[in-house]
Amino acid sequence: QKEVEQDPGPLSVPEGAIVSLNCTYSNSAFQYFMWYRQYSRKGPELLMYTYSSGNKEDGRFTAQVDKSSKYISLFIRDSQPSDSATYLCAMRRPSNTGKLIFGQGTTLQVKP
């Protein structure tokens, strides 16, 4: 069993739709949770960064963490074609800044 599970998609939505991306994990030691966006043949770009449980909002993006269920989500409101990319969830223990455990990534396509 993988430490972090993420549905690879692909996920196709019309422009303006609300997108929900999700990951589950098995290691309760994870305390920091991140979402990265990766465009084709580019490096991952940090989108959202959350500590422990709760919600965090940044513009059209909202990250949610439910540690009791070991479940994290990223919501994208008013999705745009420019949001078309692969979204990677990542998480780590408190003592390991760079040792991130990534999900497989979900490929999102937003159609105009």
Added chain:
Amino acid sequence: NAGVMQNPRHLVRRRGQEARLRCSPMKGHSHVYWYRQLPEEGLKFMVYLQKENIIDESGMPKERFSAEFPKEGPSILRIQQVVRGDSAAYFCASSPSGQGMNTEAFFGQGTRLTVV
């Protein structure tokens, strides 16, 4: 303020040759991490280095792979006697310190290694 710089962006090697991948961290960052991304897979941690020290190499293959981060110059990921299975995108990330909430890692654009 330049980001994490990796070179070359693309590297082609024949089986049995050596591959050297370079990473210059962001200014002020002294912690470097290497990840590998195989086709259709997520990123896998390989190694964590500070200047002149390997902190965690739990993700490095036991043979042919090595990494260094010298006092001066970029971090180097070296792959000796490459095989076709080494073909992947290799990403470097850097952070200003190793612990704490505000020390998330920033990634470079990657080096795409193709072994022919």
